[in-house]
Amino acid sequence: MNLPLLMTAFGLVLIIEGLGPLLFPNKWQKYLLELSTQKQNVLRRLGGCLVTAGSVLLIIFQ
Numbered sequence: 269m270n271l272p273l274l275m276t277a278f279g280l281v282l283i284i285e286g287l288g289p290l291l292f293p294n295k296w297q298k299y300l301l302e303l304s305t306q307k308q309n310v311l312r313r314l315g316g317c318l319v320t321a322g323s324v325l326l327i328i329f330q
Contacts, residue, residue: 289296303311 288299
C-alpha cells in the first residue's frame with residue numbers, strides 16, 4: 269500500500285470530520301447527545317453500514 273496516499277486519505281477524513289464541530293458547534297453537540305442516547309444495536313448497524321460503504325468505495329476507486 270502506498271503510505272503517502274494512505275496519509276492523504278487519513279488527512280481528508282480528519283478535515284471532513286472536523287468541519288462539523290468547527291462550523292456548527294451547537295448543532296454538533298446536540299447531534300452527539302442524540303447519538304449517545306441510541307441503543308447499542310442501532311450504533312452497531314450504523315457503524316457496520318459506514319464500514320461497508322467505505323470498503324466498497326475503496327474497492328471501486330482503488
